[in-house]
Amino acid sequence: MDGNVFHSWSAQDLIDPVNVVSGQGSTFTDDQGRDYLDFSSQLVNLALGHGNQRLIQSIKDQADRLVTIQPSFKNDTRSQLAQELVERAGESFGSVFFTNGGAEANENAVRMARGYTGRRKVMSAYRSYHGATSTAISLTGDPRRWANEPSDSSVVHFFGPYTYRSAFWSEDERQECERSLAHLEQQIILEGSQTIAAIILETVVGTNGILVPPEGYLPGVRALCDKYGIVYIADEVMAGFGRTGTLFAVENFGVVPDLITFAKGVNSGYVPLGGVIISKEIQKTWSTTAYPGGLTYSGHPLACAPGLETLKIFDEDKILDRVRDLGERVVRPRLEAMKEKYSIVGEVRGLGLFWAIELVKDRETREPLVPFNASGADAAPMNDFAGYCKQNGVWPFVHFNRVHVAPPLVISEEELVRGLDVYDAALAELDEKN
Known part of the structure; x- marks a missing residue:
């Protein structure tokens, strides 16, 4: 056990954590002087590596000007990062709601979808992970959900495409695409399309298998959402910010969601940061009505500064x-x-x-x-x-x-x-x- 630290997802008396004392680039070092090549980017968040001096300097520079300010005030660093993200996400997007991480981003994306549609249910895939807060863990399909039940009973799970272990006896990716979309539409109909606020999908499923969707699947999901008035939430917490070779993973598949959630690679976790990139259409819902949500540290300047620097590094390098x-x-x-x-x-x-x-x-x-x-x-x-x-x-x-x-x-x-x-x-x- 690690003294007085209570560790996540662990039996406290059965663990012996490695004591990490430093990191540089793709390597971190423990207190015995052993170096490890970080082939998992910590929790797939360390996009620009350990000890990146540009990210560190951006935090120092921001701290010299302004360490923190509550989210109801305007702040140039926060505003600039929001502008950059919206412009890079595409013309259909209008604003960013900042959070402290990915789970809170997904919680708020669902809240937005429910507020926009007036519906309650949300559909998510069995092979998924969306976070450990109450709604996010309900959305999660993997076994970490089980011990947290019951939670949000309005979440409905479905089978996403997985050609190698097809739930639909598919012989190739074309069949898997067609059959998984047909399965999803039948489930929408049987659940009552008028009750479903959103479908949330990791663009490329992360922890649960690096499942790259077959050609046509995500556009097919987009079409079903349009047909039934459902909000399409793309969870890009792990797959976004360059992990798949594009800034947003959806760019690989020619699809535009209604909401994009992000965290991790946006600033390599140097200071906790996540958020929801919101379509212009959905943001209108709260033009003259207060949005029912908020966070003390939403858009924290010390987190947004390395986010801005990350985008500069992505471009320059x-x-x-x-x-x-x-x-x-x-x-x-x-x-x-x-x-x-x-x-x-x-x-x-x-x-x-x-x-x-x-x-x-x-x-x-x-x-x-x-x-x-x-x-x-x-x-x-x-x-x-x-x-x-x-x-x-x-x-x-x-x-x-x-x-x-x-x-x-x-x-x-x-x-x-x-x-x-x-x-x-x-x-x-x-x-x-x-």
Whole structure:
């Protein structure tokens, strides 16, 4: 246990956290002097890496001018970041509601959808994570929701597309797209379309599998939302801000949502920040009526300053171009080669610097290497993989039967190759055992 710190998602007496004392670029260091290549960007938020001096200086400069101001006042740093985000999101958007993180962003997006439509229900996918506050954990599909129930009973879950483990017996991505959209529409009808305020989707599902939607799926969701008067919320908390090679992940799929939620990569978590980018149409709802929500630290200047600097760095250093290049030229072929070499690799998938390696006991049956939501002895193979990586200086991202590749967007090509080498060696050892 870590003294008086109560840790999230943990049995307090069964943990022994690594004591991290410093970080620089794509590496962090513990109190024993061990360096770890951060292949998970902490919680997939550290887009511009540890110790970025430009982000740090932006916080210092803002602190010299104004440390904090409550959200009812106008502040130039907050206003400038909102303007930048709206302009980059597209002409249909008009404003930004700032929050302290992703869960609060999703909470407020749902509140906005309900206020705009006058409806209550919200639909979300089973394979999803939207946060740990009350509505956000209800929206979440993964097992972290279970212990928090009952919560918001007006949330309805559905099956999103997942061609490798299709719930619809699809043989390819075209069938998966068609059948998952047909499933979603039937559920809308049976739930009562007039009762549904919003559909919320991670543009690319993050923790629950790096599930890249098949071509046509998100435009199909957009069409269903338009047909039934439902608000489309794109959760870009993890997938946004360059992770997939575009500023907003929806740009990969030619679709415009009504609300975009963000956090994490907007300023690499240097100071907590999230928000909702709101369409001009929805923001009209509160033109002459007070919006029923707010946060003491909404748009905190010390958080917005590194957000502005992040966008400058993205432009000046051509971050999006390098993410696309590294993803396609380095990561994709390397993971596909691992799939060819190791029988435990069932599928690899991803975009930009956002990838998953799905591990199986049998390629024919696609039985997962460890059971869904495995823990204890059942999770031993994945724990072995993670242990090998850590012993060899790489901090991996492991979830259920999957290994993810999500390093900082500023990782050097040499570091990226080194991390993939360790993943490769860990898979070789795991393949021999299983």
